[in-house]
Amino acid sequence: MLANRKLILAHFWLAFAVFGVALTLGAWQMFIRSPIGTWLSDPELYYRSLTAHGTVMGYVFPTLVAMGFGYAIAESALEQRLVGVRWAWTGFGLIVAGSIMAVIPIALGRASVLYTFYPPLIGNVFYYLGVVLVVVGSWIWVALMSLNLRIWRKAHPGAPVPLAMFANVAGSYLWAWTAVGAALELLLQIIPVAAGLKNTIDAGLARIFFSWTLHAIVYFWLMPTYIAYYTIVPRAIGGRVYSDSMARISFILFLVVAMPIGMHHTFADPMVGAGFKFIHSTFTALVALPTLLTVFTICASVEIAARLRGGRGMFGWIRALPWDNPMMLALAFSFVMLGFGGAGGLINMSYQLDASIHNTQWITGHFHLIFGGAIVIMYFAIAYDLWPHLTGRELIDVRLIRTQLWLWFIGMIVTTFPWHWVGILGMPRRMAYFDFGDPAIAPQALSVTFSAIGGFILLTSGLMFIVILARGMRAPQVDAGPYRFAIAVHQPKTVPVALNTHALWVALMIALTLTNYGYPILNLALSSGTSVPAVYVGAQ
């Protein structure tokens, strides 16, 4: 069993509890704005719910999963005592405090600004302070990951850092730096206005700061999933990692190119010029590279497992895979959703095609498919895989686990495919209701109904997940042994310094951020006459 199981379980349980609440809100939103629900008499309730759903799913849930998983990796991959446990609890406490501080104004309808903030709309200051506390809590985790790796390096000079930890620390650095964009927006722009110290704000500059965070945060959400692809899946299905160095290269590429690309969210915005839009579009194309490499490496690793199990032929080996193993099932579902979601992503980042679907329901469908689908289904798999090592008890409901994964996959497809479709028809995002009686909107009614049904399938699956974990806390005891990660076919004895350290890549990440964001930010920050009056939300 893991030594820090209490710490890790606290992170996971809080993550999954808030996930359950936000998922329920999400299903209600799908229902209430579909033709099967009746119109809301007070649309404001919808935006409260939407703010809560986004804030939890975007900031709290994935951050807690990454942190809990990160502590598990630090302890088990480095095979040393986790240093800074007290600080880790402090970080956890900050996240609890921040979440409570943020959720109260949301529930009171004083912060219905959505998790993307949208100044010059300004909500209650405690909402923003709560978000800041959550981020500060997670930064403690970043520092601890770095510190623990440093201690390990001292004890093992020159030895290859275990892949799981190398990737985990890369993910933590990515998060630390990408959160800076939203932090600057909050601390320099929004909070002074929300606190009443100022009453004007540059909305365009705020959108640029937010785009700094908004894209790379997705890769932070993705990191635990990719770590699971490389270091858990091959072990769980009886295979080997095809290539250790290609895995490292993929994580390095994420670290470097996930960051300077966020302005593809602002193609349709008036405050960025064409040049920087094009540069960001090109860099976004680059970020497809680590995913293409990963797809290859993981498929090859899975093939190794199949051939070790006696699989033969060009494609015949696929049948030899352990399909009753939840990890295999989760990986396959995740890859299918990653494939569709990734193809959609190439459309979004495209300099020209984006105009057809910008801010339509296509985008909502896209990120639910990628994040809610490809990424979160692997969070489930990570939890299932770690659970016996955290509880000392066996998860005996394997059939239930498989059903849960199937339902999540089906639910996500039923929800997001029609969602993409109505987006192509031009249905806008973030609306509390639609007038399906309008002949121009009526054809979208059927698709929206399907999405709502998908939402309830997802809710069922999500609640099953929580029940399975809860039952796992009371299952028969078992000695799960030490927690291990997959090893490569050719496990490296030495690794080039560049593939074993982060400093060079972090420097490159920061440098590219400065070249790709420096001018647009300075240009607006130094120009006068772009600040506009704040519009306070919920101030009657």
Added chain:
Amino acid sequence: MSAEQAHDGSAEVAARVERRWATIAVAIIVMMALLAAFAGIHRATMPQPRVEIIDPSRIHLSGEFVESNLGSVLEASGNVTVRAIGQQYSFTPACILVPADTPITLRATSADVVHGILIQGTNVNTMLVPGYISEQLMRFTKTGDYLMPCQEFCSFGHEGMWGKVKVIDKTDFANRAKAGGRLSCVGQ
């Protein structure tokens, strides 16, 4: 041949296959970037290129977005310019009148918070950020009515912020424009 040597051989094969795939992946990405650059330069399809600023608290007093200047105008060149503003929770004009088969420049801004303009069934799609002017070139090939929802959350009335675009025949539009002033289809 020892087992160790066989193992080294397989490592070489593995590395070669991997390099090949990486090359294909890089080629795909380079091709995508080149396509985007080509379409941007050759076909002139690109997002708004220039940054223009404006003070939203004064747009109703003077300048190009005063109320009497909002709507569509037929320029001497034969092109049409449409000026519009978004505010919580409507567009002005609420119904935009434009001719078919004519190059149109849409110039718009916001009077308060962030809004967006999306014309359904087309790829006309731009943000309205207070403090900045959005400009988009467009051309309609089919006459008819198009819905124009606000596509960005602008607070509690966002779901009710729907405008309209009415595309009419080119000569019909020219006749209406003879009377001068700014055209719209509000109330029609």
